[in-house]
Amino acid sequence: MIAWRGDEQVLDVGTGRGLLAIGAAKCLSSGKAIGIDIWRAQDLSGNTMENTLRNVALEGMQGKVELKKEDIRSTSFADQSFDVILSLLCLHNIEDEKERDVACHEIARILKPGGTVLIADYIPTGGYAKALAAAGLAVKSSKSHLRAAYALMWIVTATKEGNL
Template sequence: MTTHAPDVRRQGDYGLDGDFRVISARWQAMILAAIVAVLIALTVCGIVIGSLVVALVAGVIALGLVLFAGSYVHTSRVGKFKVWARILGDLALHGDEQVLDLGCGRGAVLLMAAELLPRGRAVGIDLWHPDQTGNSPDATRRNAELEGVADRIEVETGDITRLPFADNTFDLIISNLVLHNIASNADRRAAIDEAVRVLRPGGRLAIADLLATHRYRARLRELGLTDVRRRNLGWHMWWGSPFFPTRLVTATKKI
């Protein structure tokens, strides 16, 4: 049985998480830097002219934005790997499982799972929207080569609300911060239903997301899964502040 956790140190380039459909990551960073610079200037001016209220307000907002950005980058570049290494390690995989990653992106979680599957297979599916910088199947495959697991993974292009897999195919289904990108509650529910459909009896499911995780938990219970749990993943997966935490929903399909 494989009981160790995957290595947190990564060799690949996994980009930065975020919504870059309208404004690129570079422009978002430049806009934030400009706002912080203006606020710092206001803080200094407030001190110079003796307006402590202006200095205090501008300084607090500037500090808040810097801390928000720092937390966001930490979660995207470091924190999610630490958290998922623990999640995958706790699953105590045997090493021969078939694993599906819903919305795999550049492979951050997919390839960590693949490290634990010397005799198994990890399949990633995505529509490759700009939810990460440089998101593409080729980027995922390059990362798989760098992590030494290219022979253990497959990458598919597809919609997770209509999975192109047969019933009872996978032993484990994982997903990291994907379902909230689906526009409607009905389609998010369809994604949960599809995950359960392709999960084998006795298989497990672990979905991390920002929004509506209480609905995922409720739907999994309606579908008859057991040991359905929901928990906060802590500060390593805060998206800017504790007001934007990530929660994990886990469950097991009845045999």
């Protein structure tokens, strides 16, 4: 779903134990993956930055993965910071739909022109797709997939017009 060049700046939203950040980092030759989370144990058992740092070290990705405590609704990142933004099983944890829209608008703000967003969740992603489109992204797909980690996974992909 992502055509990696190897030099991307990648953001993993709600990184949890680092699955996507580590996976993305393995596709990078000179780029970097940043995983952000608010590190709440009720969202994921054992969800701590320390546990994720251990996973990063176990995979030998210390130089390619950075972790930060950030809330996707209001990040410290500059506009157009990331080539790729990924999120797996995170945004549904933002219970209020308007706040999920805020998160999608923040994703659009920090995505570079020509960049790609991929959000996967166990709830339908139509709301995410609408919010991303309202924020100016071109939604490519928002549908269910059966070949995912769960029996049914909903995935939305979108891009920001322009060139990287």
